[in-house]
Structures are given as structure tokens and as C-alpha cells.
Amino acid sequence: MKQWNRRKATVLILVISILFLVTVAAAGSQCSDAARATDFSRKNLLPCLEYPFGTDWMGRDMFARTLKGLSLSILIGVLAAAISAVIALVLGICAATLGRRADGVITWVIDLIMGIPHMLLLILISVAAGRGLKGVIIGVAFTHWTSLARLIRAEVMQLKESPYVKIAGKLGKGKWYVAYRHILPHLLPQFAVGLVLMFPHAILHEASITFLGFGLTSEQPAIGIILSESMKYLVLGKWWLALFPGLALVVTVIMFYLLGENLRRLIDPNSAHE
Amino acid sequence: MILQAKNVSFQYKENAPLVLQNISFEVKEGERVGLRGKSGIGKTTLCRLLAGYEKPHSGEVLLDGRPVTEYRGYCPVQMVWQHPEQAVNPRRRMYTVLEEGDGIPQEMTAKLGIEEAWKQRFPAELSGGELQRFCIARALGKRTRILLADEISTMLDLITQSQIWTFLLEEAKRRNLGMVVVSHSDDLLDRICTRIVEIG
Numbered sequence: 259m260k261q262w263n264r265r266k267a268t269v270l271i272l273v274i275s276i277l278f279l280v281t282v283a284a285a286g287s288q289c290s291d292a293a294r295a296t297d298f299s300r301k302n303l304l305p306c307l308e309y310p311f312g313t314d315w316m317g318r319d320m321f322a323r324t325l326k327g328l329s330l331s332i333l334i335g336v337l338a339a340a341i342s343a344v345i346a347l348v349l350g351i352c353a354a355t356l357g358r359r360a361d362g363v364i365t366w367v368i369d370l371i372m373g374i375p376h377m378l379l380l381i382l383i384s385v386a387a388g389r390g391l392k393g394v395i396i397g398v399a400f401t402h403w404t405s406l407a408r409l410i411r412a413e414v415m416q417l418k419e420s421p422y423v424k425i426a427g428k429l430g431k432g433k434w435y436v437a438y439r440h441i442l443p444h445l446l447p448q449f450a451v452g453l454v455l456m457f458p459h460a461i462l463h464e465a466s467i468t469f470l471g472f473g474l475t476s477e478q479p480a481i482g483i484i485l486s487e488s489m490k491y492l493v494l495g496k497w498w499l500a501l502f503p504g505l506a507l508v509v510t511v512i513m514f515y516l517l518g519e520n521l522r523r524l525i526d527p528n529s530a531h532e
Numbered sequence: 533m534i535l536q537a538k539n540v541s542f543q544y545k546e547n548a549p550l551v552l553q554n555i556s557f558e559v560k561e562g563e564r565v566g567l568r569g570k571s572g573i574g575k576t577t578l579c580r581l582l583a584g585y586e587k588p589h590s591g592e593v594l595l596d597g598r599p600v601t602e603y604r605g606y607c608p609v610q611m612v613w614q615h616p617e618q619a620v621n622p623r624r625r626m627y628t629v630l631e632e633g634d635g636i637p638q639e640m641t642a643k644l645g646i647e648e649a650w651k652q653r654f655p656a657e658l659s660g661g662e663l664q665r666f667c668i669a670r671a672l673g674k675r676t677r678i679l680l681a682d683e684i685s686t687m688l689d690l691i692t693q694s695q696i697w698t699f700l701l702e703e704a705k706r707r708n709l710g711m712v713v714v715s716h717s718d719d720l721l722d723r724i725c726t727r728i729v730e731i732g
Binding site for chain 2: 420421422424425426428429430431439440443444
């Protein structure tokens with residue numbers, strides 16, 4: 259009766275987290291209007307059946323606002339992480355294959371970016387790129403690629419020196435054959451896991467930069483906006499304004515993290531057979 | 533074809549001690565040369581140089597008068613490595629190893645004792661000896677003229693060793709291959725080789 263093994267549990271968690279994220283993203287994009295609708299006849303309501311997350315001082319439905327905010331976060335996270343991962347892949351491969359000088363320059367840039375406090379650089383880039391949605395995506399994308407690029411560079415360098423790659427060269431196989439058949443199968447899992455594990459970072463940074471007021475504008479119900487606005491009302495005892503959106507953000511981030519970790523467990527040969 | 537090493541010296545890094553010093557050596561088609569020497573004397577390094585995996589620090593390795601590192605495409609000198617588990621890609625199934633070689637016929641894999649079922653497995657699912665058979669088959673493609681065998685049977689039991697060497701000897705005679713055999717076993721070298729060279 260060993261039907262229920264680790265692998266199945268892993269797949270189940272994977273599916274649940276994907277379902278959760280897709281549902282939130284889809285539901286959020288459906289309630290843009292509900293998130294903005296104000297109604298002063300229902301302001302400052304405690305969480306109840308009709309408004310599970312309560313309403314704020316303008317009578318806006320916090321549940322709809324949270325959903326919308328999360329879907330915005332997920333959108334930004336996915337876009338920024340995808341751009342970031344592509345940058346990491348291209349620069350990592352370039353550093354490992356284009357000779358010592360290119361490697362020196364790229365490694366220097368990586369060290370430079372890692373040396374500057376993350377938040378500071380993020381704020382600088384996104385303000386310079388014109389703030390708003392575009393600014394945040396560019397900012398997050400250009401600050402998160404470094405560690406993945408390092409990983410890919412090291413991996414490619416190691417593979418280049420491995421006997422089976424050298425043997426393939428002696429057997430008359432070209433560069434493309436080696437890259438596609440020998441190197442890519444090693445990079446793909448690293449890349450996929452790196453990409454997914456970048457989502458939670460991107461989302462958290464989007465929320466924090468927006469919270470600090472350098473990100474999305476206040477018309478957009480992003481999680482960062484919701485949290486910074488509800489700060490003022492926390493002292494008035496309106497705890498639900500910050501608690502539920504904050505919790506929802508944490509749950510989303512955890513879901514992305516679970517997704518990445520379980521994906522890694524599935525495709526990493528060290529743990530694939532557990 | 534003739535493979536020659538002329539006054540070859542080699543060091544792995546600048547200013548590192550020389551691993552090989554002024555080695556001269558040659559092997560022709562149809563010849564089976566045994567390489568004997570103490571552990572750490574540079575037998576594997578010499579094989580790597582002869583196969584064109586490394587360039588000598590001074591001196592040259594010539595295949596029919598041309599440096600062996602200059603050959604593009606399929607190299608007529610092929611080497612079988614001492615550690616088969618490093619010589620195959622752990623992410624690819626074993627049949628891809630055979631595909632990489634140059635037209636490896638079915639009979640050859642059968643003679644080497646490779647079972648059909650093994651071809652669908654990953655390298656981690658085979659033993660070292662089983663992997664080594666794939667590596668030997670891969671190195672014996674149609675265009676191979678000279679084979680370098682670097683301690684290829686050290687990890688095998690005697691029965692398997694004799695199976696593999698009987699096959700290799702037969703194949704080398706049939707195709708008039710040149711061979712360089714590195715081994716610690718004097719008996720094996722005496723039995724296989726037409727000539728034995730001491731290095732070190």
C-alpha cells in the first residue's frame with residue numbers, strides 16, 4: 259500500500275499552488291470596477307458574510323480590492339521575473355562562453371548590482387524609468403537577475419570542461435549540438451526553478467516599493483497602496499484594513515515559494531526518485 | 533595513419549612542475565603499444581595529449597604530419613576514458629551515447645555484452661563496467677583509426693575483462709586499428725600488445 263508517495267504529494271502541492279494563483283489572478287482581473295466602487299452607506303464595516311474582508315473609510319469592498327491588488331502583484335511578479343530570468347540566462351551564458359574579458363565585465367556588473375542595497379537600486383531604477391506599472395516592472399527586472407546569472411555562468415563553465423562535452427567535440431559534434439544536447443538539459447531545471455523562486459521576491463519588492471510611495475500610483479489598488487493607506491487607520495482600531503490584505507500577500511508569496519520548491523524537487527535528479 | 537609525439541613536455545598550469553618531459557612516442561595503424569609506468573607518472577596526461585584534448589607545452593603531437601588538435605570534425609584518434617561515469621552525460625539516456633559515435637553497428641554492442649534494455653536507462657542506473665562498454669562502443673566508430681585505451685578495464689571483473697579485450701583484439705585486427713593501451717597489469721599488456729613502452 260505504498261500508493262501515496264512523496265512524488266504524488268509534491269505534484270498535489272504543485273497543482274494546488276498553481277490553481278490558487280491562477281484563480282486569484284483571474285478573479286482579480288474581473289473585479290476592477292468593484293475594487294474602485296465607493297459607497298458611503300457601507301463605510302468602515304467589520305468583516306462580515308457580505309464583505310469578508312470588511313470595507314474601508316470610503317465604503318470600498320476590501321475583498322475586491324485585495325483580489326485586485328494580488329492579481330496586479332502576480333502580473334508584475336510574473337512579468338518582471340520572466341524578464342529578469344531571460345537577462346540572467348543570456349548574460350550567464352555570455353560570461354561563460356565569450357572569453358575572459360566578457361566574463362570580467364559581466365562578473366563586475368553582477369558584483370556591482372549585488373553590492374548596492376537592493377531597495378535603493380530598485381527605487382532609483384523605477385523612478386528613473388518613469389514610475390507606475392512600467393517603472394516597477396523595469397526596476398524589479400533589472401535588480402533580480404544577478405544570482406541566477408551567477409548560477410548559470412558557473413554551471414555552463416563546469417559543463418564546458420566536463421569530459422562528455424569534450425568527447426562530443428572530438429566525435430565531430432558542432433557547438434550547437436553540444437549546447438542543445440549536452441548543456442541545455444542541465445540548465446533547464448536550474449532556469450525553471452530560478453524563475454519560479456524569483457516570483458515571490460519580485461512580488462514582495464513590488465509591494466514594498468509601492469508601500470514606500472515610489473511604485474504604483476494611488477488609483478491602482480495594489481497591495482502596497484492598500485497597506486500604506488490603511489496605516490493611518492490602524493491607530494483608529496480598524497485592524498481589518500491591513501490584516502487581511504497583508505495575510506493574502508503572505509499566502510500568495512508562500513504559494514509561489516511552494517510552487518518553486520516542489521518543482522525543484524520534481525526535476526532535480528538528486529530528489530526526483532524520493 | 534601514424535600518430536607521433538615528438539619531444540612532448542606538458543604542464544597543467546604556468547610555472548607548475550612539468551608532468552611530462554621530452555617524451556617521444558609513436559604508434560602506427562595495426563600496432564598495439566602498451567604504456568607502462570608508475571602511478572602518477574603522466575600516462576593519462578600523455579593519452580589526453582595524443583587524443584588532442586590538450587596542447588603540449590613544447591614539442592608536438594602529429595597525426596600524419598599534422599598537429600592532432602587541428603583536425604576538425606570527427607577525430608580519427610579516439611580515447612576511452614578511465615572513468616566512464618564522467619564520460620557520459622548524466623541527463624541523457626544511454627542510446628544517445630551510441631548515437632553520438634560514428635555509425636555503431638548493432639553487432640558491436642551485442643559483442644560488448646550491452647543488453648537492449650540498458651539503452652533506455654540513464655547513466656546512474658548502470659554500473660561502471662556497464663557504462664564502460666558504451667564508452668568503448670562510442671569510441672569505435674567507422675572513422676576511428678587509432679584507439680587510446682586508458683585503464684579501461686581496471687574496474688571490471690576478470691570474466692568481463694576477458695570478454696571486452698577479446699572483442700577489442702579481434703576488432704583491432706579486423707580493422708587494422710592502431711592502439712595505445714595503458715594498464716597496470718603486465719600480464720594484460722604482454723598478452724595484448726605488439727610492443728611495450730616504459731615511461732618515467
